[in-house]
Structures are given as C-alpha cells and as structure tokens.
Amino acid sequence: MTKILVVDDESSIVTLLKFNLEQAGFTVVTALNGKEGYTIASQEELDLIVLDLMLPEMDGMEICKSLRQEKINTPILMLTAKDDELDKILGLELGADDYLTKPFSPREVVARVKAILRRTKINEESETTVEKVLKIGDLEVLPDQYEARFKGIKLELTPKEFELLLYLTQHSGKVLSRDQLLNAVWDYDYAGDTRIVDVHISHLREKIEEDTKQPQYIKTIRGFGYKMEGM
Secondary structure (H helix, E strand, O other), rough: EEEEEOOOOOHHHHHHHHOOOOOOOEEEEEOOOOOHHHHHHHOOOOOOEEEEEEHHHHOHOOOOOOOOHHHHOOOOEEEOOOOOOHHHHHHHHHOOOOEEOOOHHHHHHHHHHHHHHHHHHHHOHHHHOOOOEEEEEEEEOOOOOOEEEOEEEOOOHHHHHHHHHHHHHHHOOEEEEEEHHHHHOOOOOOOOOOOOHHHHHHHHHHHHOOOOOOOOOEEEOOOEEEEEOOO
8 A cells, every 4th residue: 555654743734634645545654853754754665755844853855855865766745834936946956746835735735645646656557658768869768667777877866857757758859848748747737837847857967968058868948848859
C-alpha cells in the first residue's frame, strides 16, 4: 500500500490530512517537528512526503535540501502559509515536486497527492508503446528503468525532472509550450504558473549541458517554451 509521510507542527492539520489521506486508501505516518520528519523520511521507505515549510527544529527547506543531497528522491509536496513566490521557487529549486499554499482544502491535497503519484509511477500498460532506450547525442533515457544517463553516467534526477526529461525526449524536435509541459508532466491546471517549468528546465540543463548559457539539448523558444534538439 502507498505510504505517505505528513510533517506539520499543527496537530489539527496533521489529524485532518491523515484522516483524508487514509480515507483515500493511503497508509499515513506523521511527524510534528522537522527533525522527527527528517529522521522518518531518511530511514523509511516512503512513496510521498507532505512537508510543511515552517517547522520547529528543522524547517521544510532544510529537510528537502538534505534529502536531495542524500540522493533520496521521494516526491515532496511542500505546504506553505506564505503566499510568497520566492518561497515557492526556492522550494522547487531545492527539489520539491509541488507546493500548496495554506489555507487549502483536504480534497485539494488528496488530488495533488494522487496527481504526483500518478506521474511518478511507471504505467506498465503504456510502457509497451515506448522505446526501451531513447537516445539524443550523449543523452540516454530508459523509461523501463526510470533513469537517464549522460555520457554513460547515471543522472541523479527527482521524479519530476525525469518525467520532464522523458517528455521532452519523446517529443524531440517539437516546440512545446510551457502550458503543454505543465499539463503533460504535472497533470493538472497550475493556473498559468509556468515558473515551475522554468525551474525544472534549469535543473535539467545543469545536469546535461556543457554550457547552461548556450544549451545544446534543451533550447529556449522565446515567448513560447522549449524544444529538445535532436543531435
């Protein structure tokens, strides 16, 4: 059964989320402070983490950064009471897969969780229609193994980074708008918040481009979106 960790210092929110996620069929473990949440996240096998930004002892940003540094790529849904674009962007840059601003409805959290899990799990039925190895220059994307290699070295990618890279590679040579990428990779309406695409594109470029200022693989199409160049 899918196991989710909820980390928030407000016991009422933890209780509410635990109840609604369990009603949706998930197994839920909880933590009321950052240090406890980090310990669970780093030691247990989890499918997803719902992580509050403002936490005692260790905040959500620090947890997210530390997990990614340790190559723990469990999807993270970040919760924040701040309606601050910088907090959202920083969270994404540190490796969060998605964010929600408080106040939110439990139904919205469950919907976001399901969307993230749906996009991070390999759909075995669709795998038969996908090539086993997609190659572009020195880049190799292996859908069956859910991994990518550059110059023969395995890339350390978050689930969302991999899905974005896979989609770009599958549509090599095509110009894709930011809205197209949002719908395809994040699987729901972000109400035009395309900054999340730009942040993840920047992460990918750091991992596959020799010069991020003059990218050879992921090209920017000004005023529209991006294109993966066939090489």
